[in-house]
Amino acid sequence: IQLIVLIITVTLFTSWPMDFNRVWAADSASIARGGRLFDSWFEELKEKPPTLIHGKYQPDNISMHSAETSWRCATCHGWDYRGRAKYGTSALNKGGKGSDIASLVSILTDDNHGYADKLSKQDLADLAAFMADGLIDTSSYIELDSNRVRGDAVKEEGLYATICANCHGTNGYMITTMIPLGDFTRRNPQEALHKVLNGHPAERMPPLRFLDINRLMDLLAYVQTLPLQNKGRTHMASA
Numbered sequence: 001i002q003l004i005v006l007i008i009t010v011t012l013f014t015s016w017p018m019d020f021n022r023v024w025a026a027d028s029a030s031i032a033r034g035g036r037l038f039d040s041w042f043e044e045l046k047e048k049p050p051t052l053i054h055g056k057y058q059p060d061n062i063s064m065h066s067a068e069t070s071w072r073c074a075t076c077h078g079w080d081y082r083g084r085a086k087y088g089t090s091a092l093n094k095g096g097k098g099s100d101i102a103s104l105v106s107i108l109t110d111d112n113h114g115y116a117d118k119l120s121k122q123d124l125a126d127l128a129a130f131m132a133d134g135l136i137d138t139s140s141y142i143e144l145d146s147n148r149v150r151g152d153a154v155k156e157e158g159l160y161a162t163i164c165a166n167c168h169g170t171n172g173y174m175i176t177t178m179i180p181l182g183d184f185t186r187r188n189p190q191e192a193l194h195k196v197l198n199g200h201p202a203e204r205m206p207p208l209r210f211l212d213i214n215r216l217m218d219l220l221a222y223v224q225t226l227p228l229q230n231k232g233r234t235h236m237a238s239a
Contacts, residue, residue, distance in 0.1 A: 034130025
């Protein structure tokens with residue numbers, strides 16, 4: 001009996017890292033936190049951003065970009081996760097090569113990315129979990145030419161009133177440190193979708209990954225109908 005128990009214990013212990021790897025990647029809290037780290041890891045960690053521009057960051061006009069910008073994953077890989085040719089970055093493919101946590105962490109800590117001394121093991125694992133299991137094909141939900149969200153703008157007005165209006169206001173311009181929410185979502189629907197799914201860094205906005213993606217698209221479609229604010233006056237923008 002002791003031998004059997006020992007064999008079972010050793011088997012479980014030696015297989016634990018692989019099993020834990022997939023459970024970790026599938027955990028919605030880790031994925032959402034990873035999405036916030038992708039957005040702005042120093043904001044999420046409530047740290048000061050790096051003062052030196054990332055050594056591998058090569059925009060057309062470096063003088064127009066800050067160190068803060070250069071260290072955000074979204075800057076180089078985009079809110080649609082497809083990468084940016086001018087920065088020489090490739091798409092982040094869900095389920096593609098290197099999609100397991102260990103492989104992704106090794107990429108994040110290589111010389112090209114340089115996060116080994118910036119993020120903890122937990123941070124790296126959460127960011128890798130987002131990359132492995134948290135990406136979505138935004139082109140399936142957002143029209144690339146018009147930026148229009150493919151959703152029903154009528155269905156989730158109540159969801160907006162219940163969750164979003166508490167901070168953003170019924171018209172979407174209660175938060176004065178950003179442009180009106182409707183205008184922001186019309187201009188940057190992919191970023192808006194990312195923040196709705198994962199929350200805002202430092203959890204100033206909670207993640208809504210627990211909701212069905214179609215409900216979230218209906219919610220964003222409604223937000224795109226909200227007015228913009230211009231010099232103290234509001235005007236309804238075309239959706």
